[in-house]
Amino acid sequence: MSITNEPAVRLDGLGKIYGSGASAVTALRDISYGFAAGSFTAVMGQSGSGKTTLLQCAAGLVHPTSGSVRVGGADLTGLKERELASMRRERVGFVFQSFNLLPALTALENIELPLRLAGRRPDRDWVRELVGRTGIAQHVGRRPHELSGGQQQRVAICRALAAGPEVVFADEPTGNLDTASGQEILSMLRQVVDALGQTVILVTHDPAAAAYADRVLFLSDGRLVDVLTEPTPERVAAGVQRSSPGRTRPAS
Numbered sequence: 001m002s003i004t005n006e007p008a009v010r011l012d013g014l015g016k017i018y019g020s021g022a023s024a025v026t027a028l029r030d031i032s033y034g035f036a037a038g039s040f041t042a043v044m045g046q047s048g049s050g051k052t053t054l055l056q057c058a059a060g061l062v063h064p065t066s067g068s069v070r071v072g073g074a075d076l077t078g079l080k081e082r083e084l085a086s087m088r089r090e091r092v093g094f095v096f097q098s099f100n101l102l103p104a105l106t107a108l109e110n111i112e113l114p115l116r117l118a119g120r121r122p123d124r125d126w127v128r129e130l131v132g133r134t135g136i137a138q139h140v141g142r143r144p145h146e147l148s149g150g151q152q153q154r155v156a157i158c159r160a161l162a163a164g165p166e167v168v169f170a171d172e173p174t175g176n177l178d179t180a181s182g183q184e185i186l187s188m189l190r191q192v193v194d195a196l197g198q199t200v201i202l203v204t205h206d207p208a209a210a211a212y213a214d215r216v217l218f219l220s221d222g223r224l225v226d227v228l229t230e231p232t233p234e235r236v237a238a239g240v241q242r243s244s245p246g247r248t249r250p251a252s
């Protein structure tokens, strides 16, 4: 059971260095932030600023070099790979730019696959509610190649939500979609937060996409340099400008 006021994800002094010696790359520097349960947060910053690394550390996909990550109150620091894999299955959902659906399986089989791999019986009522809410109920018998990109991404969102995760991580989920389909996917993520109380963390390059969130974090050269509340596309675009390298300032 999660404790009231415990953030869904808590980063403390998070740092990540890839490689070592002369080829070492510092991707994250001393990032501390709590992602409130039931909130929608966008992470922005220029290419190479550390967005994907932050998401992957927070999701237990990449080991931080320093600091700690807590998901739903559970400390990931020191977990072995097998324990991390089980944590990911139980507590987090993922939505990627490339949908990552298995082509041989129907949409419904794709949605239920992670649960089945975890040895759990899918909750049919919950899956029915998800496919209804995301508007793909009539398509669940089709295979991915019989669906549009937007429909495939809806399937991926249902798959991410099927196990009732603490948090859904979405890395550029609209990157392969046309503008209208992208907007539908973002509205859907917004609805998932508002109607289902889900926590969503979204990595994006697009100020219009980030404006769907409650808060926007700005990264620059691996540092958290700004946090914007009540974002609009214009305010987010201005935040990107402010947080560009050369104009770095500490987070308030």
Ligand SMILES: Nc1ncnc2c1ncn2[C@@H]1O[C@H](COP(=O)(O)OP(=O)(O)OP(=O)(O)O)[C@@H](O)[C@H]1O
Pocket: 018, 019, 025, 026, 027, 045, 046, 047, 048, 049, 050, 051, 052, 053, 054
């Ligand atoms: N596996 C890796 N090995 C070495 N360096 C890496 C690795 N992954 C990322 N990096 C480096 O870490 C830094 C941050 O990368 P990251 O992918 O997190 O940035 P990003 O903001 O998501 O970039 P983009 O917007 O281009 O996807 C970059 O300098 C990148 O080259």
